Amino acid sequence: MATVYKLHPDNPQGRKVEAIAAALRQGAVALYPTDTVYAIGCDLNHRGAVQRVRQLKQLANEKPLTFLCASLSNIADYAMVSDGAYRLIRRLVPGPFTFLLPATRQVPRLVMNPKRRTTGIRVPDHAVCLALMEALQNPVISTSALTLLPEVEKDHSVDKMAMFDTLEKLVDVIVDDDQPLTYEVSTILDMEGETPLILRQGLGWEVALDWGAQVV
Numbered sequence: 128m129a130t131v132y133k134l135h136p137d138n139p140q141g142r143k144v145e146a147i148a149a150a151l152r153q154g155a156v157a158l159y160p161t162d163t164v165y166a167i168g169c170d171l172n173h174r175g176a177v178q179r180v181r182q183l184k185q186l187a188n189e190k191p192l193t194f195l196c197a198s199l200s201n202i203a204d205y206a207m208v209s210d211g212a213y214r215l216i217r218r219l220v221p222g223p224f225t226f227l228l229p230a231t232r233q234v235p236r237l238v239m240n241p242k243r244r245t246t247g248i249r250v251p252d253h254a255v256c257l258a259l260m261e262a263l264q265n266p267v268i269s270t271s272a273l274t275l276l277p278e279v280e281k282d283h284s285v286d287k288m289a290m291f292d293t294l295e296k297l298v299d300v301i302v303d304d305d306q307p308l309t310y311e312v313s314t315i316l317d318m319e320g321e322t323p324l325i326l327r328q329g330l331g332w333e334v335a336l337d338w339g340a341q342v343v
Contacts, residue, residue, distance in 0.1 A: 129158070129295040136160075136304040139258045148262035150300050156180055158272055158294050159302035161195070162253040163223045163313045163330055165290065167275070167298065168195075168268040177237050180268055183297055184275070191240040193225050193247035195267045197260040202226070202248050205234050205266065212318040218338050221252035223313045223330035238268070249313060255304050271312065316340055 130150070132143045151157065154176040156169045167183060169176035171194050180192065196202050199220050206228035208216065216226060230239045230246040239246045249269060251257065260267055275297075276290055287308045291301055314335055315327035323340040325332055336342065 129298050129301045131291070131295075131301045131303060133303045133305060134255050134258075136306050137254050139255050139304075141258075141262075144258045144262045147259060147300055147302060151176075151259075151263055151265075151267070154179075155299035156183070156297075157300040157302060158291070158298045159255070159259070159300075160253065160304045160306065161249075161256055161269060162221075162251045163311060164309055165272040166269040167272045168270065170263060171238065171266040171268055172235065174235065174237060177235065177268060180270060181237070184270055186270075188237065189241055191227075191246055192238045193249060193269050194238065195249050195251055195256055195260060195269045197257055197266075198250060201266070202228075202250065205231055206246060206248055207231060208318075211321065212323065215316075215323055215335070215338055215340065216318070219331070219335060220250035221257075222250070222334075223252070223311075224335065225249050225313045225315045225327075227315065227317045227319065227326070229319060245319065247315070255302060259302075273310065317343075 132147055134143055151170045154173045156176055156179050159166055167180055169180055199217060225247045227245050227247050230244050234246045312329040314329040314332040317324040317326050325335055325340050325342045
């Protein structure tokens with residue numbers, strides 16, 4: 128059964144954050160809130176935990192996993208960012224945007240698309256996520272938990288506790304920020320070409336459009 132940590136949404140308690148980070152370092156898989164939907168995730172650099180996330184979500188190895196970074200400068204550690212891509216990303220982070228970018232060698236093979244060698248990166252606008260990454264000193268895998276709960280995706284009145292009850296045996300840690308569930312996903316932007324392409328219209332997609340991205 129998962130250990131539940133209740134954190135303040137704006138000022139997460141340091142002692143609890145450190146305890147969660149310690150669990151992630153040891154390979155824990157967590158259910159945690161983001162600035163979009165609740166996510167399943169783990170330490171980017173813990174191979175066993177990443178494999179567990181893949182198995183939990185039933186994701187083939189060629190399916191890239193998105194991960195969260197703490198800042199724009201952190202993105203540059205894990206992806207090759209052109210000048211044009213940098214200008215747009217700088218305007219959109221932190222926020223609900225997933226950027227598909229060519230991966231650097233710091234991205235584990237188990238996370239990226241093996242054929243295209245691309246990866247999905249986000250910088251969330253969420254105090255709990257940022258505090259966890261600061262304590263962990265590593266990016267965190269982030270894949271939607273709602274796809275494990277089809278009834279929640281269809282019925283947005285489902286109680287958050289019901290989600291916790293359903294998933295508590297599948298994860299090691301549950302992070303509760305005492306906020307209502309949210310259901311809007313991130314906007315996905317393909318940043319590999321000269322023109323950023325909006326592959327999925329999620330939260331904030333109109334803002335990306337205003338800054339020069341195009342809808343596929």
